[in-house]
Amino acid sequence: MISHLRTMWLVFIHLFKKKVTIEYPEKRVELPPRWRGRIVLTKDPDGGERCVGCYLCAAACPVDCIALQATETEEGRRYPEFFRINFSRCIFCGYCEEACPTYAIQLIPDFEMAEYKRQDLVYEKEDLLINSQGKYPGYNFYNVAGLDAGVKEKGKGKDEEKPVDVKSLLP
């Protein structure tokens, strides 16, 4: 008997507590910036594609839902010829973001990706690429990578000496 009354009392006082549910979609959920949702490809501060087609995201992906093909501009800058994520397989684990050496692939706090057809969950590069630097503003991989791919000349990067003069014998 006491147990019954206690239960009713508990239910009653919940009427005056703050709601844990929200009226989605009228009200939007507030997500922390590091929440792992939709995957995007970002751009560097110069507006160039950050992705260099290194295949590390694809290798890290536990469900193998990333496929890409690297190619090069005439200056030697690598970029993906195609970049495909099959979101019907993606588990949003964020390993791809962790593996990405250029901060190109990032998971953003957007989860509203539902589709009526599963085929529509296959995202190509044009669906993934955003015109933003995402969470890591100011980073350009080619400034620290050593090689000359049209972004900076050899020796002009961060912590680089100017190219060796092969003919010099000076110490």
Place this chain on the structure above:
Amino acid sequence: MPTIYIDNKPFDVKAGKNLLEACLSLGLDLPYFCWHPAMGSIGACRQCAIKVFKDEEDTRGRIVMSCMEGVKDGMRISVEDAAAKAFRSQVVEWLMTNHPHDCPVCDEGGSCHLQDITVMTGHNYRRYEFKKRTYPNQYLGPLINHEMNRCIQCYRCVRYYRDYAGGKDLNVFAAHNHVYFGREKDGVLQSPFSGNLVEVCPTGVFTDKTLKEHYTRKWDLTNAPTVCQHCSLGCNTISGERYGKLRNVVNRYNSEVNGYFLCDKGRFGYEFVNSENRITQPLIRNRTVEAAGHDAVMQHVRTLVSGHTLIGIGSPRASLESNFALMELVGKENFYQGITDDLVYIEQKIVDILQSGTIHTPSLKEIEQADAVLVLGEDIWNTAPVMALAVRQSVMKTAATHSTEQVPLPAWHDNAVKELVQEDKGFLANITLLPSPLDEISTATMKAAPDDIARLGFAIAHLLNPSLPEVPNASEALISHASNISKALQQAKHPVIITGTSCWSNALIRAAFDIAAALDMNEKKAGLAFVMQECNSMGLAMMRASSFDRVVANVRNAANVTAIILENDLYRYIPAAEVDAFFSKCKNIIVLDTLHNRTTEKAHVLIPAATFAEGDGTFVNNEARAQRSSQVFMPANKEIKESFKWLSDIKSSRTITANGHDKHPDDLMLALESKLPQFAGVSRVAPPHDYRVHGARIPRESHRYSGRTAMLANLSVSEPQPLQDDDSSLSYTMEGYRGMPPSPLIPFFWSPGWNSCQSVNKYQQETGGSLKGGDPGVRLFEQTTAAPVFSKDIPDAFAPRPGKWMLLPQYHLFGSGELSIYTKGIASLSPEPYISLSKRDAETSRLNNGDPVSVKTNGKTYAFPLSINESLPDGIMLLPAGLTGLEAQDWGAWVNISTVIV
């Protein structure tokens, strides 16, 4: 066998090895950079440090470089010692102070020795805060990419390029911490073995430029063991595919054949598989809609093959399976080789010699170990490049052995041995028509016409065995050459004679055989190696079918002829007039091939065949070693099938007894063995298609293969079933047996912690030795005790004819190949057609270099610029063989310059 104690555990190791080799052979993980099993140790990188203890009581020990310390019985060493480990980790940390942060865009990444070793030593965080050194790069040609920032100064590249391969244009420049590995100035690397730099370099300084065009990481490739298609040596390769395109070819170690190295033609000549010129659809010509499906074309072919006289033309570049399937379809008497009578005659002679068992034919490894080599007529630099590399090793190794007999030095002690050897060379006599880069290391050279080379051979044979006839009217020069060479051959313990078919002279073959047999009778272990023209020339010759000339004679009076031509561009082997005459006699022409060419243009029915990468096949190399090449990928286009499958389908559609099942390549090999006993043993070339290890197949894909659920998602989001390969025990998945597969089925070299090609150490019985379970391939002929039959027919000396020239081919490594020319880089290195005459001949005809010269042969006139060749014997005219647009010539015929346009 000495016993050494590694971390207090006793191990039996091989005497004469160094500690690094001993540790690696025992399966221990010991990092190294500068040591290479084919090149020995120099102790430059300081990476393989271990501790050596004086005796059991010694607890302090001293750090040594394991690659510079020989194995001694009772030795106590430690790999796991804390000081040694710290030393190794510091060496890597120091190397990494200047290594750029560019692994994501480096083509070596994922198959990088530097990455493996860095992880192995445990170095992970950068402590050095100062700037990194940078270098300018160089243009090194269309095949090799240079990114000098990545260099770790191990000196492997120059040691390989200069010391091992004999190249001159790559060197080390500058001083102290500025050393630079490159050319004196930008330019194409001259050595035809430069592609091996890609595998020799432990980092990404030298990378494959053809792979860069369609870059894929090693872990993403679908790999399979294949056999190189570009010459008769049958080098073992690993080919990788991704998204339906062949991506790269790397070396597959086989201690008996190619060892660690390939030539550039073999490594880069794969792009024909991806060519736009591929035949992708069965065609029935002279119809409004020529393209036909599989069933339509089979139905049409059925009407063409019934009630007609069937003629089958085989191919020296098609697999044994396909040639045999064609022979089974048309009958043995109607099966012909698609090459000229002259060549069939020479090749038959070679097969007779090998089959008789009177002489041993050496593998490339045995050529490397020979102590005297005589090259008789064959331009091996261009027709069998890896053999030229083996000959170079024989010359170098013989000199080293001579020197170390006097001063005891271990063979692996590379710098010390070089210091001792100085300019000493082993014996090589390079007797050819034209100068070759091998001349530089030759003791004796002579440039002469094929008949004169044969006469020199007979003169040597006479000196070795005086019961053989003397060469009539021999000049003094010839006799002095012969006596020099015969003396050197007699002093040798394992002399090797090399000859081949590229001079189109059967006297050369006989002369070479006489020398080898005479040496063999003098209690030497002499070897006789032949170079053939195509990857399966030996296999086709062993089938002992008649020549093309014979088929032309046989169809002359036949009516209703249907010819089936298997993967053979007849216009490359046979003068056009003869081919046209044959085609005009054929009512129906069915051609199976991979690429469109002049022969496929003539086809009434054209059937798309699979290339080596898209099908299984067995190829017989120049030493009659049968080797299996496995399917790398299944073409998405289902119309492309191996020729033997098409031919078996045609055969079963003719006979009612067929049960409709596909024939496996191993079934065909068993049938071939029973039909043609000279092929006994060929079915053992690879495990049968139903072979399994613990019930599992061997995966073609690495365990890190990516994109499985996305690569085809653009077509359909539902993943298809994995492809089923019924013809071999390799699978098209990531699942399966991950242990050591049988050696003919190794799809790629990989071992935990060893992602680069250096992981081959784990697959070998000992470093630099044969693969575990024996090297792949079955030698079909072995030496017996049969007595040799000497040839007594000596040709007359070559005499130039006034106003006439003997037409002979000149082969070019880049350019003469039918398939390799589809690689853009190789095509750009191919020469333009020319006509070559000797200096005196040009002077008498009042011609200068570059003058247009017309020559009439086979009723056709060719006009090309003249190229004066100072070393060419008089009376001989050279045309480059097999260049695109150049037809087959009547090699050995006499031609005249019909018109000279001044």
